[in-house]
Amino acid sequence: MDDALSEPEAAALIFDHSMCRGRVGRIGVELEWFVLPLGDASRRADSAESLRLACLLGDQLPRGSRISWEPGGQLELSGAPFDSVSDCVTAVAADVAVLRDRARAAGARLLGAGLDPRPPCFSVPLPRYQALRRYYARLGHEGDTLLCNTASVQVNVEAGDGSAGWRGRSRRWLLANSLGPALMAMFANSPAPHGREGALSDSSGRQSLRFRTDPFRTGPLPCEGDPRETWTQYALDAQVVGVRRTAPLDSPAAWDPAPAGLTLRGWLRGAGPGAVHPTDVFHHLKSLVPPVRACGHLELRMIDAQEGDDWMVPLAVVAALLDDEPTSDAAASVVAARSLAPTRRDWVDAARHGLADPQLAALARETMTLALSGLKRLGVPPEVYGTVERFAEHHTLRGLAPAHTRQPAHTRQSEREACPAVPEGVTAS
Template sequence: MAMFANSPAPRAGESASADSSGRQSLRFRTDPFRTGPLACGGDPRDIWTQYALDAQVVGVRRAAPLDSPAAWDPAPAGLTLRRWLRGAGPRTVRPLDVFLHLKSLVPPVRACGHLELRMIDAQEGDDWMVPLAVVAALLDDEPTSDAAASVVAAHSLAPTRRDWVDAARHGLADPQLAALARETMTLALSGLRRLGVPPGVYGVVERFAEHHTMRGLAPAHTRQSERDACPAVPEGVTAS
């Protein structure tokens, strides 16, 4: 989240400050039962199941088209999927109810038959492939995965919701996050070389790393720095 934050937005109640990932900060200010990170440690399948069961149900679908305003009723207060499955809901749970409930969960990393990374802001130009390549290297290249796991263990990383919120707010302005980002990016670049990715892909990642990560900057910071370095052109003056 800190490496790829790219939606600067005014911070709530602080007009002089901006969140690096405004979209994720906004998401974090909604229902914590469905937006917070999953717990670390243990079997990921068990952790995801418990997370989904304990999340509150958003609504109960009627027998009407999904695009109809009458398609949904508000869920009873405090109704979780677990309680609904145990008979506490307004009717029996159907398979579609479970599917729609799972689609309503938006933690930073979501299991949807694949890993959906919801904390990576939209990147400019070809930079969209950078987070994809970095994550692929961290997951698919065994030496890189082992090295990344050692980094996590060495720093005793078990991020809480507060840590994720801070990453969205500050990006790589946090010195510890900036140092970890540089270490992670270095590992990913080595992994991409071993994976034999096309030179064009590697070049985009390397350029991104040099322009942003290794300088301790998220894209949002770079954009702000470039705006600050270019004074506004007075009205009536033509810039050549």
């Protein structure tokens, strides 16, 4: 049934679905890349190349990962959830290898980075993406860059249960949000110019862009209290991107722009067009983009896309922090000792300065050291542990992130190229 909801009914629906998966240990990952034609990384694939790539890539990989497309033609791999981080890494690594081979056969390569230096190009015109584009256009001029020129690693973990310890949802929410700025800084891979004439460079330009472009739906959220109630109030007070019509949802005209400034709470109280139904609530929840999103499980969304196989590192680190009991206990002690309760300002500063902030660098080193110990207990394959250890030695323990070795991406919105659309029928996330 999709009956109209009252405000209390909508609040109950959000509360009940926010952190409803209580198992601990299951973990998944979603990876995004920019697709670059071989031989000329400065241009975007034309329509014929896009069609060939889409046909060769298909929509599913041998170990269960699904392929989809983001608004600017970014390629996304959504791995299936697994019962252990070892199984997750093994399966996704196999699918990534197949995906890279297929991309090369299609004359393309996959770039793991948080920001694309090419001009933004909106090439996947799904109704949901069109609604987002119209929404961002009201807020400024950087919406296309955010939609088309950003890529991330998203780690998905179980929400936890009602217990007070490491399996509990309150502990897991606390660690994900309290250590989130350190994780963002540790894996920052999107240097972007800011300041007068671009003299300075943000460490995670992708996350800075997200905070700057949309101050109404990007969070972050408080660490204390019942996280389900925290999430419910945030979702009710977040602005609505679009309002679905009764036409089929695959119709290009299936979404209307929401009235400017409309929140879900305001809509439920009669300020929006018509009644609010459960489907509207779930579409609204899917549009929310805080660093940690509660959608039954927890999505950690603050991590930039990584080069090569370094996507394994944030996946393994998060698994150790949340799914190994001694590591979780030690991390909670660190959070308490440092009185960590990051505000929005703290997150914005972390995205800008990254590990150049001495306190954040020290927290990142401590966090990484704890994670390395936890990974031994979790029994990850030696090659995975070695990848994390090398990353730590080359980057985190030296106070460096991948952004320190990458040139800032100068996205030029005034420049436009032809925008080849991903062909009809290709899955988009």
